[in-house]
Amino acid sequence: MLRAERIFKSFGALQVTKDVSLEVPTGRRHAIIGPNGAGKTTLFNLLAGELLPDEGRILIGEQDVTRFAPDRRARRGLSRSFQKNNLFLSGTVRDNLVLADIVAQGYGFHFWRRLSDNRSAQEKTAAIAEQIGLAELLDHGVSELSYGAQRQLEVGLALMAAPKVLLLDEPTSGMSPEETGRMLQLIDDLPRDLAVLLIEHDMDLVFSHADRITVLNYGEILMEGTPQEVRGSDIVQETYLGGKTAQEQC
Amino acid sequence: MRSLISFRPALAALTLITLLISWTNAEYFGMEILAEIAVLALLAMSLDLLAGYTGLVSLGHAALFGCGAYSFAVFTAIWGWPASLSMAAATLLTGLVSLVVGAVVTRVQGIFFIMITLAIGEMGYELVFKTRALGGDDGLAGIPRLDLSAIGVDLNDPGIFALTLILLVAVVYLLLLRLLGSPYGAVLTGLHDNAGRMRALGLPVQLYQTSIFAFSGALAGFAGTLSAQHTMFIAPQLLHWTTSGEVLVIAILGGLGTLVGPIIGAALITLLRHELSDLTDYWGLWLGLFLILVVMGGKNGVVGWLEAGWRFVARRGAQSKSTARRSNDAAG
Ligand SMILES: Nc1ncnc2c1ncn2[C@@H]1O[C@H](COP(=O)(O)OP(=O)(O)OP(=O)(O)O)[C@@H](O)[C@H]1O
Ligand SMILES: [Mg+2]
Numbered sequence: 001m002l003r004a005e006r007i008f009k010s011f012g013a014l015q016v017t018k019d020v021s022l023e024v025p026t027g028r029r030h031a032i033i034g035p036n037g038a039g040k041t042t043l044f045n046l047l048a049g050e051l052l053p054d055e056g057r058i059l060i061g062e063q064d065v066t067r068f069a070p071d072r073r074a075r076r077g078l079s080r081s082f083q084k085n086n087l088f089l090s091g092t093v094r095d096n097l098v099l100a101d102i103v104a105q106g107y108g109f110h111f112w113r114r115l116s117d118n119r120s121a122q123e124k125t126a127a128i129a130e131q132i133g134l135a136e137l138l139d140h141g142v143s144e145l146s147y148g149a150q151r152q153l154e155v156g157l158a159l160m161a162a163p164k165v166l167l168l169d170e171p172t173s174g175m176s177p178e179e180t181g182r183m184l185q186l187i188d189d190l191p192r193d194l195a196v197l198l199i200e201h202d203m204d205l206v207f208s209h210a211d212r213i214t215v216l217n218y219g220e221i222l223m224e225g226t227p228q229e230v231r232g233s234d235i236v237q238e239t240y241l242g243g244k245t246a247q248e249q250c
Numbered sequence: 251m252r253s254l255i256s257f258r259p260a261l262a263a264l265t266l267i268t269l270l271i272s273w274t275n276a277e278y279f280g281m282e283i284l285a286e287i288a289v290l291a292l293l294a295m296s297l298d299l300l301a302g303y304t305g306l307v308s309l310g311h312a313a314l315f316g317c318g319a320y321s322f323a324v325f326t327a328i329w330g331w332p333a334s335l336s337m338a339a340a341t342l343l344t345g346l347v348s349l350v351v352g353a354v355v356t357r358v359q360g361i362f363f364i365m366i367t368l369a370i371g372e373m374g375y376e377l378v379f380k381t382r383a384l385g386g387d388d389g390l391a392g393i394p395r396l397d398l399s400a401i402g403v404d405l406n407d408p409g410i411f412a413l414t415l416i417l418l419v420a421v422v423y424l425l426l427l428r429l430l431g432s433p434y435g436a437v438l439t440g441l442h443d444n445a446g447r448m449r450a451l452g453l454p455v456q457l458y459q460t461s462i463f464a465f466s467g468a469l470a471g472f473a474g475t476l477s478a479q480h481t482m483f484i485a486p487q488l489l490h491w492t493t494s495g496e497v498l499v500i501a502i503l504g505g506l507g508t509l510v511g512p513i514i515g516a517a518l519i520t521l522l523r524h525e526l527s528d529l530t531d532y533w534g535l536w537l538g539l540f541l542i543l544v545v546m547g548g549k550n551g552v553v554g555w556l557e558a559g560w561r562f563v564a565r566r567g568a569q570s571k572s573t574a575r576r577s578n579d580a581a582g
Binding site for chain 2: 048050069070071072074075079080082086087088089090091095098099102103104107108109110111112113114115116118157160161
């Protein structure tokens with residue numbers, strides 16, 4: 001469903017993405033792991049169209065979207081959540097979700113219909129709020145929510161579009177263990193007609209919830225394989241898992 | 251929360267009633283002031299759509315206002331078209347101009363947006379100032395008012411003209427309120443809040459920004475046709491960036507993104523200017539002080555202050571009610 005072919009990207013002299021290729025078919029739960037600064041978020045920005053690659057191609061389905069702006073890719077069925085919460089802070093949870101529905105369904109130019117009359121938007125909003133565990137907080141201002149709840153809404157916005165490809169950038173970062181458990185359950189329960197690409201720091205979570213893993217290091221793919229293959233790999237043990245403990249020490 | 255949502259329309263109703271009461275008491279000069287307030291209120295509401303709701307602060311809005319006024323003047327006073335047709339044509343023309351300008355200026359954001367709207371507005375000013383056919387710096391005179399004698403309304407009567415404009419402000423306010431309560435209105439506030447996320451969700455951001463620039467510009471142009479009919483004489487100053495600045499001040503003073511704020515701001519600024527300039531040569535100084543006082547304290551203009559006051563009163567009311575209930579419970 002989503003394919004990246006030999007992507008390169010540098011910021012000045014700093015090469016952040018080096019010859020990265022990926023294929024995420026429908027139904028796949030594909031995780032990207034790698035130490036801080038490995039270029040995971042940059043890769044997402046390239047896939048979503050926030051950044052233009054220096055080289056390489058990106059395809060959604062059969063369509064080459066390498067030169068498409070982010071909104072055009074979103075309309076092709078690509079949806080993403082952000083590592084840093086990227087919400088509509090002046091509104092309520094409901095306002096945020098309804099806004100995502102307006103954009104996803106493309107009725108933003110309806111200037112005469114009352115928004116409050118839109119039953120289908122209200123129903124969809126309630127359903128997604130239930131799914132992300134915010135049903136009770138629908139009418140709370142987003143800026144008053146706990147960090148964890150904001151993270152949940154971050155994913156909720158991405159889900160409103162009913163996407164074909166979902167990119168989740170560390171959806172559980174900063175969440176309590178309970179919230180993390182619920183988020184993983186949510187990801188497990190996502191419909192199978194959806195391709196999911198997930199950035200995640202917690203190795204245990206990755207090994208138990210993904211069916212394919214790409215390990216990035218300094219912008220390069222160190223290896224790609226099933227959780228068993230990655231877990232058993234010597235290079236990964238050395239460079240990434242070793243790197244991780246080194247990080248934890250400092 | 252709910253009480254606050256209905257607070258603004260109530261405030262708008264109160265403002266309208268105040269304007270109508272002043273109208274019943276006004277002499278000739280008062281009528282002139284009321285008409286001026288109404289025109290400025292329409293213009294400031296149109297800017298509020300752009301600056302307050304969508305977050306696109308334009309310093310070229312006066313040029314669109316002037317575009318409406320000048321095209322109306324040309325259509326009527328020079329080409330001899332009927333005023334009704336001229337109003338429609340001038341509004342439409344300004345909308346088209348705004349569409350083209352909007353498609354260009356929405357390519358940039360923030361301070362660059364302010365600068366490019368300022369620059370384009372000044373180009374419009376220069377164009378009018380230097381064009382002899384448009385009267386140059388002498389301006390254009392002999393502009394007629396809409397002829398409504400068919401329905402027994404004489405707009406050449408200052409009182410009738412002022413009343414018509416006040417009612418027009420009310421109608422436009424209601425239409426815009428409806429617009430802002432629609433999905434389109436939600437998109438505008440979403441763009442203000444976080445345009446980047448709107449794009450990530452799939453919104454063609456520039457298209458929407460251009461559309462509201464065009465609509466807001468058309469409304470400014472419409473206000474321009476009324477301004478031309480009010481004074482029956484227009485000068486290039488109408489397009490000058492200082493006029494844009496004044497309209498922005500009106501919207502900020504009243505409360506950006508509140509829709510009723512611009513009406514209140516227009517009334518306050520107009521009144522202060524006339525009253526203070528009678529009392530002192532330093533009226534600009536006093537006006538400045540007043541502005542600083544209103545904007546300090548982080549409140550959103552006059553409407554922000556009133557809302558804060560209302561919340562305070564409501565909370566006190568709720569508190570005294572609950573203490574009353576508690577003492578009742580204790581007694582019972
Ligand atoms: N816009 C940019 N301009 C210059 N350098 C950038 C830019 N964005 C990212 N970088 C650099 O690229 C490198 C990779 O950053 P990126 O955010 O992709 O890492 P990451 O793998 O997501 O890390 P983390 O786990 O901390 O989120 C970092 O060294 C970062 O400083
Ligand atoms: Mg990252």
